Amino acid sequence: MKSIVIVGTGDYAEMAYQYLKRDNYNKVIAFSVEKKFKTVNKFCDLPVVDFEEITNFFPAQTHELLIAIGPNKVNTVRERLYLEAKDLGYDFVTYISPRANIWDLRMVGENSFIFDGCVIEPGAKIGVNTVLWSGTVVAHHSTIGDHCFLAPSVAVSGKITIKNNCFIGINATIRDHVTIEEHCIIGCGAVIKKNTIKNGVYSTKGTDLLRVDSIETQI
Structure with a gap:
């Protein structure tokens, strides 16, 4: 070794x-x-x-x-x-956590890193030099390109293509049959339901502060 x-x-x-x-x-x-x-x-x-x-x-x-x-x-x-x-x-x-559920280890490219709790379903492919952080799910027949980074708990539905050099933020969700073009940034919590454009930056509005009296607020 x-x-x-x-x-x-x-x-x-x-x-x-x-x-x-x-x-x-x-x-x-x-x-x-x-x-x-x-x-x-x-x-x-x-x-x-x-x-x-x-x-x-x-x-x-x-x-x-x-x-x-x-x-x-x-x-x-x-x-x-x-x-x-x-x-x-x-x-x-090429690291694949023993605590991940990977259908076919051969479909993960070199210098990629698959953290605990990830799921890669049948027919899915992960490119070279790509990171899947904990809890990310890549559903059936989806392709993640080279040099990508998927933050924790990203949900990639079936038959999706994520092209090279994309960043997908924590808890983002991508609908089935969607293509994410090269060099895209998908912000945390975003829901993507249609194809993106190259170099696109997609985000969702953050939560606004509603009150400043949490002790008195009934949950």
Whole structure:
């Protein structure tokens, strides 16, 4: 088994490390981040090396990577680092939680991360470098593209296409047979019932403050 280096030092990288550690991926030995974003020399008690120097410290022949960068700029930062690492010859960790319900493990692309409680039904496909956070459901015959990020408890109905580099916010719901075009942002709690447009940003109105007397308000 090759040793593992996690690229990233944000929340996603930390959670990925915790999940890998819990599930006995004991070969995580370091983190890496681009030099201009490096603020610490250790993260989760492991060393942090400059991504620009990663081949000098951890060559591709003996190490594999998990690119664990969040959905910055509709996932294009994670996409760029994934493609750069691939050009350097690295293999990638593909993590599927044993607490997830996945119909066909072969339908999950490399460097993707499937958290606890996710459901991927028959005929569904997950692209490369894509994140499904806890509790997300991808129903039958739906396709999630490359470099996507689905936040907790997203509900994707049947025969949906989510194209590359999309972000779907927590508790968003997408109706069956809908296409989400590339580089879309779907905000938390949004309900999408028809096709979107490329680069579209969709949101739902937040809840307004009604009162400031919660102690006296009857529930």
